[in-house]
Amino acid sequence: MKIAILISGRGSNMQRLIDAVAAPDFPAEIVCVISNRPKAKGLAIAAEAGIPTKIIDHTVFDSRAAFDAALGDALEAAGAELVCYAGFMRILTDEFAAKWEGRMVNIHPSLLPAFKGLNVQQQALDAGVTISGCTVHYITPALDSGPIIAQAAVPVLPGDDADTLSARILKAEHQLYPQAVRMIVTGEVRFEDGRVVTAEGA
Numbered sequence: 001m002k003i004a005i006l007i008s009g010r011g012s013n014m015q016r017l018i019d020a021v022a023a024p025d026f027p028a029e030i031v032c033v034i035s036n037r038p039k040a041k042g043l044a045i046a047a048e049a050g051i052p053t054k055i056i057d058h059t060v061f062d063s064r065a066a067f068d069a070a071l072g073d074a075l076e077a078a079g080a081e082l083v084c085y086a087g088f089m090r091i092l093t094d095e096f097a098a099k100w101e102g103r104m105v106n107i108h109p110s111l112l113p114a115f116k117g118l119n120v121q122q123q124a125l126d127a128g129v130t131i132s133g134c135t136v137h138y139i140t141p142a143l144d145s146g147p148i149i150a151q152a153a154v155p156v157l158p159g160d161d162a163d164t165l166s167a168r169i170l171k172a173e174h175q176l177y178p179q180a181v182r183m184i185v186t187g188e189v190r191f192e193d194g195r196v197v198t199a200e201g202a
């Protein structure tokens, strides 16, 4: 399966996906990494790994629709069959999300449906939860609300601040995202009628 990864910054989840997919028994290849920010650190990591990179700078487009069209063209040109958001900080139009429904996934640093949007580790601390974690989900038009593929929990410890909690969750993300993508590319899970379906016997 041909995978495209979308990033906006550091790219540590992207790095883990690149590493995982490089294993001989992982039935997928990363065909491109696209960033909406020219200075995203992850671009250099991807280039180093020999993966074609592309910058589609959202600031040069005068509408969301125009940016989405350029992104869609790039994904199609690369032959992407699965699109993995890895810290990609753009909200796309409903039309784009609908067109790619079932073929786009995201990793989010909370146990959805709790704590959507931004600064979710601080949201978790403010709410006083004692367990948080991360979620891999299909992307649908409603933000952070698509069907859940996999989750991992981590404790929220006394004395945590947003940085310490983020670091603990990020470790879990690095384990979970490659596992979840493997489940998709092997057919263990699939998107059907707006839901996640698990293959029989999986």
Ligand code: GRF
Pocket (backbone or CB within 6 Å): 009, 010, 011, 012, 013, 014, 086, 087, 088, 107, 108, 109, 170, 173
């Ligand atoms: C991760 O915490 C991810 O869950 C969130 O943005 C962060 C990206 O980090 N969507 P990185 O760029 O993968 O290091």
